Amino acid sequence: MSPMTTVSRYVAGVETRAVVAVVALSLGAAGCRNGEDKGGPEAKAEPRAPTAADVTFTAQEIQHGHVTWAPVEAMTVAPSVEVPGQLEPDENRTVRVSAPAQGRLLTLRVNVGDRVGRGQPLATLQSEAASSARADHAKAVAELGSRQTAATYARVSRERAERLLELKAGSRQDVERARTDDEVAQGAVVQATAEVERAKAELGRLNLDARGEIVLHSSIAGVVLTRDAVPGSVVETGAPLLTISDTSTLWLRIAATEGVASAVRPAALIRFSVTAFPNESFEARVQNIGGALDPATRTVPVRAVVSNAAGRLRPEMFATVLIEQGGAVKGLGVPDAAVQWLDEHPVVFVAQPDSAGGAAFARRDVDIGARLGGRIQVLKGLSPGDLVVTDGAFAVKSQFSRSKMPS
Numbered sequence: 001m002s003p004m005t006t007v008s009r010y011v012a013g014v015e016t017r018a019v020v021a022v023v024a025l026s027l028g029a030a031g032c033r034n035g036e037d038k039g040g041p042e043a044k045a046e047p048r049a050p051t052a053a054d055v056t057f058t059a060q061e062i063q064h065g066h067v068t069w070a071p072v073e074a075m076t077v078a079p080s081v082e083v084p085g086q087l088e089p090d091e092n093r094t095v096r097v098s099a100p101a102q103g104r105l106l107t108l109r110v111n112v113g114d115r116v117g118r119g120q121p122l123a124t125l126q127s128e129a130a131s132s133a134r135a136d137h138a139k140a141v142a143e144l145g146s147r148q149t150a151a152t153y154a155r156v157s158r159e160r161a162e163r164l165l166e167l168k169a170g171s172r173q174d175v176e177r178a179r180t181d182d183e184v185a186q187g188a189v190v191q192a193t194a195e196v197e198r199a200k201a202e203l204g205r206l207n208l209d210a211r212g213e214i215v216l217h218s219s220i221a222g223v224v225l226t227r228d229a230v231p232g233s234v235v236e237t238g239a240p241l242l243t244i245s246d247t248s249t250l251w252l253r254i255a256a257t258e259g260v261a262s263a264v265r266p267a268a269l270i271r272f273s274v275t276a277f278p279n280e281s282f283e284a285r286v287q288n289i290g291g292a293l294d295p296a297t298r299t300v301p302v303r304a305v306v307s308n309a310a311g312r313l314r315p316e317m318f319a320t321v322l323i324e325q326g327g328a329v330k331g332l333g334v335p336d337a338a339v340q341w342l343d344e345h346p347v348v349f350v351a352q353p354d355s356a357g358g359a360a361f362a363r364r365d366v367d368i369g370a371r372l373g374g375r376i377q378v379l380k381g382l383s384p385g386d387l388v389v390t391d392g393a394f395a396v397k398s399q400f401s402r403s404k405m406p407s
Contacts, residue, residue, distance in 0.1 A: 055399045059357030067392030069351040069359075071385055075333025075377045077370045085254040085272060085319040087306065093246035095219050099235040100206055103127025106213065108241070112227050116218045116244060123241055125214040130206055137199035144192035147185070154178070154185035222246040225315060248309050252284045252319060254302040260323050261300035264289055270304060271372065272321040274313065278336070279374030281322075282306065282313065322372065331369055331377040335390050339368060339376050340397045348382065349389040349396045361389065361396050 057067065099105075106124040110116055161178035164170030206214045226243040229235055252272060256264060264270070264286055271281045284304035293300055306313065339346050346368050353359040366381030382388065389396055 054360055054362050055396065056360045057358055057396070057399070062357070062359060062392075065392045065395030067359075067389060067395055069353075069387045069389045072332040072334055072378070072382050072388050074330070074384070075372075075375060076328050076330045077372050077377055080322040080324045080370045081260055082371070083254055083256055083260055083321050083323055085252050085321040087274075087313055087315055087317040087319060088251045088253055089225060089243075089245040089247070089315045090249045090251050090305070093220065093222070093249055094225075095222075095244050096240055097122060097216055097218070097242040097244065099125060099237060099239045099241060100214060100216075101125070101127045101129035102235070102237050103129065103214065104234050105229055105231055105241070108227065108229065108231055110224050110227070110242065112224050114224045116222065116224060118218060118221045120218045121215055122218055123216045124209075125216065125235070127206075127214055130208050130212050130214055133199065133202045133206055134208065134212060137196070137203055140192065140195040140199040144189070144196050147188040147192040151182070151185035151189045154182040158182040216241070218244055220244060220246055245315065247311060247313075247315065248307075250306040250308050250313060250315060251287075252304040252306050252321070254304065254321050255294070255297060255299040256302050256323070257299055258293070261289065261302065263323055264302055270321060270323060272319040273373070274317045274319050276317065277312070281373040284321075322370065329369060329377070329379070331379045332382050332384065333375045333377055334382075334388050336371070336374055336376055338388050338390050338393055339366070339378075340393050342397055342400060347397075348378070349393060349400075350382075351387040351389055353387070361399075363400060 057065070061067075103125045104127070106126050108123050110120075110122055116122065158175070158178040158181070161170055161175040165172060165175050207217065209215050222244045223246075224242055225245050226240075228240045228242070235241070266286055266289060268286045270284050270286060272284060273281050284306045286302065286304045288303040290301035334348060338348050340349075341347070342363065345365050348364050348366055349361045350364055351359045351361055364381045364386075367379045369377035369379045371377075
């Protein structure tokens with residue numbers, strides 16, 4: 001075999017192997033395309049991982065996290081500032097029952113929280129002052145009787161002296177003496193009568209019963225707020241026993257800064273909320289604005305009157321008061337629980353439900369405004385019709401936080 005023949009065969013073999021390799025690659029590529037078209041195992045798509053802008057919950061996860069959503073609603077409120085306040089009894093409708101005299105407290109018939117009626121007995125007190133008052137009254141009555149008898153005799157003596165003078169059987173000096181005695185006797189009667197009235201008033205102040213014990217009654221209808229003594233104890237004159245208040249009206253006391261106080265006007269309506277009813281707001285009417293700053297707190301005391309006919313509010317409740325500053329602003333409202341803080345910014349989560357009972361949630365950074373009645377005004381970041389997570393927003397927030405953690 002010649003050298004040329006050997007080279008030719010070698011080249012032909014290389015070309016053949018190259019063609020086979022090209023054909024094999026072409027068949028492999030075609031096979032891959034066919035596999036994709038048929039959805040074979042080798043073509044399985046990777047699920048999209050949640051991002052900081054979008055997370056997905058299954059129906060089970062939604063149920064487990066108690067996640068619910070609702071469409072946003074229009075909300076128009078005036079810009080306002082929050083200041084602390086406290087509910088107090090209306091001093092014009094409050095009485096403080098104290099001991100009218102020193103003595104031993106026998107009974108207290110009411111407890112804190114009890115409702116009492118006007119004139120209802122509250123406590124019984126045994127006191128030496130009661131015995132003294134009864135004795136003084138009896139003595140004054142007896143003295144009055146004696147003075148009245150003396151006055152009657154003096155009047156009769158004067159009349160007799162005057163008749164004798166007319167008959168020229170008596171002297172003018174006797175008549176003048178009789179008239180003087182009559183005037184003195186009448187003055188003594190007036191004095192004795194006044195002493196009887198004083199002793200009677202003292203008995204009335206002590207309000208003694210048939211056994212000579214002091215009985216204290218309520219002068220108003222209301223609720224017992226405090227009970228400051230216990231039966232069996234000895235109390236001094238003026239010692240506090242009970243506080244009773246008609247809580248159908250309360251006072252709302254506010255400590256306002258100078259800037260806030262300048263926006264408050266007498267008789268203006270202000271709104272406030274309390275922890276016991278977080279989703280409700282209440283009204284109060286400004287009654288009085290302090291004329292000077294408190295030197296310790298540098299605030300102005302403001303007092304407002306609250307109508308509490310239903311009795312839901314109670315004295316000593318802390319309140320969050322909204323003082324309006326400026327005109328009304330339009331926006332969208334969401335429940336307080338819908339607003340969460342993520343990356344140091346207020347956010348809400350907009351739901352996009354799917355047909356399987358699950359939902360995708362998108363984060364929306366928002367600008368919030370005033371709070372009112374358990375709702376927050378959203379000024380920017382939402383559109384009408386958006387479905388915002390109301391309950392379970394914290395569970396959605398937690399999923400967003402986990403999605404940002406490095407794997």
